[in-house]
Amino acid sequence: MEIILAIAIGVLCSCGVFLMLRPRTFQVIIGLSLLSYAVNLFIFAMGRLTVGGVPVISHGDIDPSHYADPVPQALVLTAIVIGFAMTALFLVVLLAARGLTGTDHVDGRER
Amino acid sequence: MNSLMDHLIILPILLPMATGAFLLMFDDRQRTAKALINVTSTFMLLVIAVFMVMQASTQGPEGAAVASYAVGNWPVPFGIVLVADRLSAMMVLLTAILGVSALMYSLARWHAAGPSFHSLFQFLLMGLCGAFLTGDVFNLFVFFEVMLAASYGLMLHGLGSARVKAGLHYIAVNLAASFLFLIGASLIYGVTGTLNMADLAAKVAMIPEADRGLLEAGAAILGLAFLLKAGMWPLGFWLPTTYAAASAPVAAVFAIMTKVGIYAVLRISTLAFGADAGASAEFGQTVLLVGGMASIAFGAIGVLASQTTARLAGYCVLVSSGTLLGAIGMGNAGVTSGALYYLVVSTLAISAFFLLVELLDRVRAEGAHVLAITLEAYGDDEEEAEEEVGVAIPGALAMLSISFGLCVLLLAGLPPLAGFLAKFSIISAMVNPDGLTEATPIGAASWWMAGLMIFSGFSALISLTRTGINTFWVTMAERPAPVRVIEMAPVILLLSLTVALTILAGPAMDYMHALADTLYASADQVSQVLATPLVVDTVAGAH
Numbered sequence: 001m002e003i004i005l006a007i008a009i010g011v012l013c014s015c016g017v018f019l020m021l022r023p024r025t026f027q028v029i030i031g032l033s034l035l036s037y038a039v040n041l042f043i044f045a046m047g048r049l050t051v052g053g054v055p056v057i058s059h060g061d062i063d064p065s066h067y068a069d070p071v072p073q074a075l076v077l078t079a080i081v082i083g084f085a086m087t088a089l090f091l092v093v094l095l096a097a098r099g100l101t102g103t104d105h106v107d108g109r110e111r
Numbered sequence: 112m113n114s115l116m117d118h119l120i121i122l123p124i125l126l127p128m129a130t131g132a133f134l135l136m137f138d139d140r141q142r143t144a145k146a147l148i149n150v151t152s153t154f155m156l157l158v159i160a161v162f163m164v165m166q167a168s169t170q171g172p173e174g175a176a177v178a179s180y181a182v183g184n185w186p187v188p189f190g191i192v193l194v195a196d197r198l199s200a201m202m203v204l205l206t207a208i209l210g211v212s213a214l215m216y217s218l219a220r221w222h223a224a225g226p227s228f229h230s231l232f233q234f235l236l237m238g239l240c241g242a243f244l245t246g247d248v249f250n251l252f253v254f255f256e257v258m259l260a261a262s263y264g265l266m267l268h269g270l271g272s273a274r275v276k277a278g279l280h281y282i283a284v285n286l287a288a289s290f291l292f293l294i295g296a297s298l299i300y301g302v303t304g305t306l307n308m309a310d311l312a313a314k315v316a317m318i319p320e321a322d323r324g325l326l327e328a329g330a331a332i333l334g335l336a337f338l339l340k341a342g343m344w345p346l347g348f349w350l351p352t353t354y355a356a357a358s359a360p361v362a363a364v365f366a367i368m369t370k371v372g373i374y375a376v377l378r379i380s381t382l383a384f385g386a387d388a389g390a391s392a393e394f395g396q397t398v399l400l401v402g403g404m405a406s407i408a409f410g411a412i413g414v415l416a417s418q419t420t421a422r423l424a425g426y427c428v429l430v431s432s433g434t435l436l437g438a439i440g441m442g443n444a445g446v447t448s449g450a451l452y453y454l455v456v457s458t459l460a461i462s463a464f465f466l467l468v469e470l471l472d473r474v475r476a477e478g479a480h481v482l483a484i485t486l487e488a489y490g491d492d493e494e495e496a497e498e499e500v501g502v503a504i505p506g507a508l509a510m511l512s513i514s515f516g517l518c519v520l521l522l523a524g525l526p527p528l529a530g531f532l533a534k535f536s537i538i539s540a541m542v543n544p545d546g547l548t549e550a551t552p553i554g555a556a557s558w559w560m561a562g563l564m565i566f567s568g569f570s571a572l573i574s575l576t577r578t579g580i581n582t583f584w585v586t587m588a589e590r591p592a593p594v595r596v597i598e599m600a601p602v603i604l605l606l607s608l609t610v611a612l613t614i615l616a617g618p619a620m621d622y623m624h625a626l627a628d629t630l631y632a633s634a635d636q637v638s639q640v641l642a643t644p645l646v647v648d649t650v651a652g653a654h
Contacts, residue, residue, distance in 0.1 A: 100276075101275075
């Protein structure tokens with residue numbers, strides 16, 4: 001499972017970085033979205049991978065390694081919300097730039 | 112804990128948040144009411160910030176309590192903690208001062224240039240204050256995003272294609288930086304199991320050798336995100352264009368946004384990678400030192416090469432960041448205390464300069480033939496329609512040139528003003544690392560750093576003098592400069608604060624010395640923050 005997740009994060013991340021370095025605003029925004037997926041999965045993985053682990057620890061003498069770490073789950077939720085809002089905002093600016101400059105090049109002019 | 116003073120720490124976050132949200136309920140046509148509420152709230156923030164600094168300055172370096180606040184009554188280190196030590200309090204005060212002056216300036220006309228200016232302004236203040244006060248790495252990310260989201264809106268305030276183009280780059284770069292921040296923060300959590308800065312400081316030394324590489328990689332990635340905000344070379348190419356494109360009052364507040372990055376670097380590096388960090392002690396200091404020096408060099412050349420005054424001001428920001436990062440990279444309490452004094456002075460001066468830039472352009476509007484030719488050569492095709500703005504005040508041109516002269520003295524670091532004192536105290540501490548009484552050999556890094564600082568001052572002097580000549584001597588203004596009192600007042604306020612800092616340099620430096628001492632001997636502070644009492648004592652009854 002670790003290797004599959006690692007490959008998934010790696011592929012998402014490399015595609016995201018590649019697209020982010022492209023000259024079209026649409027490619028940049030797709031790149032940023034892919035990168036945000038990679039980052040979210042990565043945060044999730046930082047809480048250690050457990051299969052079928054319960055997220056909440058009850059009282060008493062128990063072994064916490066049987067439980068999923070709840071903190072990265074909370075973090076990833078925050079990160080998803082913030083990343084989504086920022087991408088939406090970027091989309092608006094992208095449209096404004098397209099309208100004002102007449103091109104979808106990131107510098108506002110073709111070369 | 113019932114009096115308002117006990118909740119003082121959270122007020123700089125709550126007040127702008129409540130005001131910003133409240134202002135959203137007004138229609139944009141009720142501009143006067145919105146402006147009035149905004150001004151009241153920003154002044155209240157200033158008062159709160161003054162109280163915070165007063166409270167913080169009574170904290171002795173030897174163990175008097177650091178104010179900390181367990182948000183939501185969650186015990187530390189499980190919940191989020193807010194910490195107000197001298198550094199945080201000082202930065203909040205600086206934010207409030209810049210907020211007041213930029214807001215006053217914007218009332219002349221900029222606040223009417225687009226929707227929701229007042230709400231965005233308050234949210235920016237909220238993000239800034241939160242970033243300075245929080246004691247939790249992930250919470251720092253959240254406040255960074257609050258600040259950035261508001262700054263995206265403010266950056267685009269007034270629209271125009273130059274702003275949208277620069278804003279597009281600014282948002283893309285900062286979104287990428289936010290992802291780096293998340294990767295760094297989660298790596299640190301994965302290794303140490305904590306996000307609380309004080310808890311982190313206590314745990315770094317105990318990290319097993321096998322995990323140390325991961326921890327340092329996490330810290331380095333986190334540092335990249337901070338340094339990108341701070342504008343360190345080679346991460347700061349977006350900065351001059353963005354700041355030059357932003358409207359004047361917005362750029363004036365943005366002057367403190369680079370300092371957020373520097374604050375975060377200073378905070379994390381002294382807390383987590385201070386002397387107690389075991390094998391990770393002083394991690395990344397060489398990078399800060401070399402990167403800081405490279406930014407000074409890049410900024411100084413940029414200052415000389417700038418064709419417009421606004422870009423020049425942007426490069427001054429880079430020089431200021433570079434000086435601060437280089438000084439922090441020295442890892443010496445004396446140098447850092449000088450650097451913190453420099454931070455306050457340069458932020459005030461740059462903020463005043465950003466406000467002045469627009470006024471200078473207005474003076475120059477008709478007689479700038481000298482610059483016009485070079486501008487054309489470089490393809491700056493932005494033609495801003497210049498209309499008559501405001502009622503002229505007598506002697507406006509004299510006031511403008513005096514303010515500009517003060518700015519030159521401050522930015523170039525010439526005596527007698529505080530810019531000189533700041534640079535002098537940094538260089539003096541660099542060549543006497545163990546105090547004035549101990550004779551120690553001076554390292555090569557100190558020579559290079561001192562040389563670069565003097566070179567950057569010299570380049571600022573050349574470039575600003577050229578601007579001054581082009582503005583005040585070439586332009587034979589026949590009509591009085593169209594400058595309103597409310598535009599001139601904030602500039603004078605900011606500059607008179609730097610004059611006050613010059614006169615009261617003694618007490619100010621005492622504050623900075625005490626601040627730097629607590630930063631570099633953070634063990635006391637860490638244990639105090641970890642022992643933060645709950646706001647409402649419920650736990651005793653629950654068990």
